[in-house]
Amino acid sequence: MSAFVTLNNVSKTFDVSAPWLNRVIERKPPSYLQAVSDVSFDIRKGETLALVGESGCGKSTVARLIVGLYQPTKGMITVDGKDMRLVDQTGESSQALRRKVQMIFQDPYASLNPRWRVADIVAEPIRTHKLLTDNAAIDKRVAELLGYVKLTAKDGEKFPHQFSGGQRQRISIARALASNPEFLICDEPTSALDVSVQAQVLNLMKDLQREMGLTYLFISHNLQVVHHISDRVGVMYLGRIVEIGDKKQVFGDPQHPYTRMLLDAIPDLKMTGKARTPVAGEVPNPLNPPSGCAFNPRCPKKFGPCDKDRPQLIQFKDRQVACHAAV
Amino acid sequence: MDTLKRFFDGDIWWSFKQSPLTIGASIVALICILGAVLSPLLAPHNPYDLAQISLLNSNLPPSWMKEGVASFPIGTDQQGRDILSTIMYGSRVSLLVAVSAVLMSIVMGVSLGLLSGYVGGRLDSFIMRIADIQLSFPAILVALLLAGVGRQFLPRDQQDSLAIYVIVFSIGLTGWVQYARTVRGSALVEKSKEYVQAARVIGVSKWRIMVKHVLPNVLGPVLVIATLNVATAILTEATLSFLGVGMPPTQPSLGTLINEGQNFLLSGEWWLTFFPGLALVAMVMSVNLVGDWLRDALNPKLR
Amino acid sequence: MSNAPVLEVKDIHIEFPTRRGVLKAVDGVSFSIAPGEVLGVVGESGAGKSLTGAAIIGLLEPPGRVASGEILLEGKRIDNLPYEEMRKIRGRQIGAIFQDPLTSLNPLYTVGRQLTETILTHLEMSREQALERAIKLLEEVGIPAARERIEHYPHQFSGGMRQRVVIALALAAEPKVIIADEPTTALDVSIQAQIITLLKRLCRDHGTSVMLVTHDMGVIAETADRVAVMYAGRVAEIGPVSEVIHNPQHPYTMGLMGSIPEFDTHRERLIQIDGAMPRLDSIPQGCAFNPRCTQVFDRCKTERPELLVAGKTRAACWLHAK
Numbered sequence: 037m038s039a040f041v042t043l044n045n046v047s048k049t050f051d052v053s054a055p056w057l058n059r060v061i062e063r064k065p066p067s068y069l070q071a072v073s074d075v076s077f078d079i080r081k082g083e084t085l086a087l088v089g090e091s092g093c094g095k096s097t098v099a100r101l102i103v104g105l106y107q108p109t110k111g112m113i114t115v116d117g118k119d120m121r122l123v124d125q126t127g128e129s130s131q132a133l134r135r136k137v138q139m140i141f142q143d144p145y146a147s148l149n150p151r152w153r154v155a156d157i158v159a160e161p162i163r164t165h166k167l168l169t170d171n172a173a174i175d176k177r178v179a180e181l182l183g184y185v186k187l188t189a190k191d192g193e194k195f196p197h198q199f200s201g202g203q204r205q206r207i208s209i210a211r212a213l214a215s216n217p218e219f220l221i222c223d224e225p226t227s228a229l230d231v232s233v234q235a236q237v238l239n240l241m242k243d244l245q246r247e248m249g250l251t252y253l254f255i256s257h258n259l260q261v262v263h264h265i266s267d268r269v270g271v272m273y274l275g276r277i278v279e280i281g282d283k284k285q286v287f288g289d290p291q292h293p294y295t296r297m298l299l300d301a302i303p304d305l306k307m308t309g310k311a312r313t314p315v316a317g318e319v320p321n322p323l324n325p326p327s328g329c330a331f332n333p334r335c336p337k338k339f340g341p342c343d344k345d346r347p348q349l350i351q352f353k354d355r356q357v358a359c360h361a362a363v
Numbered sequence: 364m365d366t367l368k369r370f371f372d373g374d375i376w377w378s379f380k381q382s383p384l385t386i387g388a389s390i391v392a393l394i395c396i397l398g399a400v401l402s403p404l405l406a407p408h409n410p411y412d413l414a415q416i417s418l419l420n421s422n423l424p425p426s427w428m429k430e431g432v433a434s435f436p437i438g439t440d441q442q443g444r445d446i447l448s449t450i451m452y453g454s455r456v457s458l459l460v461a462v463s464a465v466l467m468s469i470v471m472g473v474s475l476g477l478l479s480g481y482v483g484g485r486l487d488s489f490i491m492r493i494a495d496i497q498l499s500f501p502a503i504l505v506a507l508l509l510a511g512v513g514r515q516f517l518p519r520d521q522q523d524s525l526a527i528y529v530i531v532f533s534i535g536l537t538g539w540v541q542y543a544r545t546v547r548g549s550a551l552v553e554k555s556k557e558y559v560q561a562a563r564v565i566g567v568s569k570w571r572i573m574v575k576h577v578l579p580n581v582l583g584p585v586l587v588i589a590t591l592n593v594a595t596a597i598l599t600e601a602t603l604s605f606l607g608v609g610m611p612p613t614q615p616s617l618g619t620l621i622n623e624g625q626n627f628l629l630s631g632e633w634w635l636t637f638f639p640g641l642a643l644v645a646m647v648m649s650v651n652l653v654g655d656w657l658r659d660a661l662n663p664k665l666r
Numbered sequence: 667m668s669n670a671p672v673l674e675v676k677d678i679h680i681e682f683p684t685r686r687g688v689l690k691a692v693d694g695v696s697f698s699i700a701p702g703e704v705l706g707v708v709g710e711s712g713a714g715k716s717l718t719g720a721a722i723i724g725l726l727e728p729p730g731r732v733a734s735g736e737i738l739l740e741g742k743r744i745d746n747l748p749y750e751e752m753r754k755i756r757g758r759q760i761g762a763i764f765q766d767p768l769t770s771l772n773p774l775y776t777v778g779r780q781l782t783e784t785i786l787t788h789l790e791m792s793r794e795q796a797l798e799r800a801i802k803l804l805e806e807v808g809i810p811a812a813r814e815r816i817e818h819y820p821h822q823f824s825g826g827m828r829q830r831v832v833i834a835l836a837l838a839a840e841p842k843v844i845i846a847d848e849p850t851t852a853l854d855v856s857i858q859a860q861i862i863t864l865l866k867r868l869c870r871d872h873g874t875s876v877m878l879v880t881h882d883m884g885v886i887a888e889t890a891d892r893v894a895v896m897y898a899g900r901v902a903e904i905g906p907v908s909e910v911i912h913n914p915q916h917p918y919t920m921g922l923m924g925s926i927p928e929f930d931t932h933r934e935r936l937i938q939i940d941g942a943m944p945r946l947d948s949i950p951q952g953c954a955f956n957p958r959c960t961q962v963f964d965r966c967k968t969e970r971p972e973l974l975v976a977g978k979t980r981a982a983c984w985l986h987a988k
Contacts, residue, residue, distance in 0.1 A: 147557035230710035235925035264927035301859035303884025
């Protein structure tokens, strides 16, 4: 199957310098944060790729780059063969691309405008793209969308604050579905929710994917959730992908020491008492990353080249991994 | 109807009922405002109708004093006009000027603040530097300058009739900075929230996001400042009129009345300044108290 | 070790008076913690678990109040103490660890100063001894170069290191009990694992009892000896951790366990509990869980179940009525 979404050596640098006047007076050099470095991957139509990693690893930045909220400093992103830079232009093909790619956000309390009624929130993509113009038809479509996420047309009359976190997240999903997208980017969609509600949302997302043939990019720090929802997994560390491949391969037989460490850090719910390597160290400051492999100061398998050469992402045991030890 | 029901059921109405001081203040404010707005209907006399005034009634003290007359409850001025009526008509002018000036500040400040906060970049720096420069002068000085200079550019015979526009403009122009800064700050916060990002992902245009999404969410603090600023604007107008660059004696505001009355303060006709002054204090203080309450009621942290 | 509980909570009720009537956030919760024991209190947001913790350390935010019930520390009531006396107990006999380390540390003082102040307030020793003890504590919680870092301010530490400082602060006066409210929630997974291990080791070494409040069953499984599952202001089930996890008796606990995605068993769909926890102003009659329960029957809708013996745990569910 051919790739539906492609990222080709995408990098994003943020200018985090102090204001100009302070720089001049305090003689500080400008500083740049390399949030995402040379990230490349494909997502096939109808599959779910998950990106996991700890805070600051760049996974949310990747999500925002794909959807066009940020522009990549380097590299190219295509969806269904079209360059995503197109969405900032006007015209029919730009609108069509815009409709195709939608996003679900992390915080169900901040992602809905508190002053809008739910029906208007869900109808916004329809009105913006003039998918329907007749008000009765819009109402009917909104009711249908709310039905997809197990809410009723009557709920559309209410305001977001009258709903629980899980219900709000479902409203977000209904809004994202309103423009008939093919690709949904989900940025930590369940991490603000309680587990029982998280299960509702995850089940709903799986059902919708099956029924509508959606393609998902799923961003999360929770490995169990990622394991449940995804087909393929990419593990990110300090702006780079360190291991990416089929879920069963990556989680069942991790090849990068960082993936191993993340897996060992998951609390042992079933209390099997299986042996685990203790986790050590913390994520380094991204403004001043270590030389060579960024993971080398925490790595139990560190050897000669690790603090000098940066390992490339290479094909190894049915997945790609960026580690000197994997040869 | 539904909205009304929600309001009386809501937290704001409840917090209003909990505060006797606010209830008192709003009653006083309501009396002042009604008295001013409806002065042509409510005032016992029309002080500017020459047919109704008589020099025979000039300089009468309040009715409870020895020479007082019941039909002029708080006395008359040297032209025989009823002080109560002049105060009511004067309050109307003061209120009109203050409300118009505040509206002008809001329109200017909110739109510039919104642009500054949402668009950012050089436009933001430009608008905010102008605001900084304006803030480095005392507001009253700017208003004084504008009112004084603005007046010189008008033809002499129209100076009095156009005075109200000049004064609204000069007070309005000094007030926008506060709104612009507040709105800019809130716009920066709202801009980073996910619902704005969601609208961008949907493909909503920048202008529509600004007006439909950000604007409704930054107006809360504006309402509070506006209420408090009406009180300040009444005072500014009174000050300008007192200094002689405000409303002309043919269309006197409270400030003009106080200014005129102070000439007679030492000759014993204290009621000429005292009552307009009292009306000014009552109006400004009650509006301020309501504004203070509104600020606390709309602040979720203090609830 | 005596078997008398260090901390006992007896039928505690926490209320919030509002203009629409009194909301019962915690409605008759009882449990006890033995010396050296770690009791996990787990539940979803709004279950009342954090409020219970706050009531024990006497830091319930007004207008919230303990309406009835008793809290006993080593057999002495502490819920009715005046503020000053409670302040002395807090820190000395009950330590606290909160979710956000930044809120428990004063940003204006060095961590050394905060530690020594706490030590000097509660323990009889000289300033030098207190400083030495502070350094020892920082070493114990795994802060490298403790002697230099003691001069640093909280913002100079990373999130994980800050939480270690907070733990050191909680342990500074050798309290009998520590109330830890979501101590790992704000941290990354790899840091979370380190903090859990540390907390577990320290409490074992010092013989400190812990009330661990969290929404994360995984953290409970790793750390606690017993667990209380809370739902809508009440304890739904309480018992030994392995029993509650492997053999839950309350339908809510079963649903909760089933809704956690797992590695070893792959299911296409997770078990989901439909609906949401009721709001405090609309807690259903009878068992609060009845509208979401798959095994509901008539009695559940009218009568409220108390904790009943259910296998090796106790569950507030009519299914276990004899």
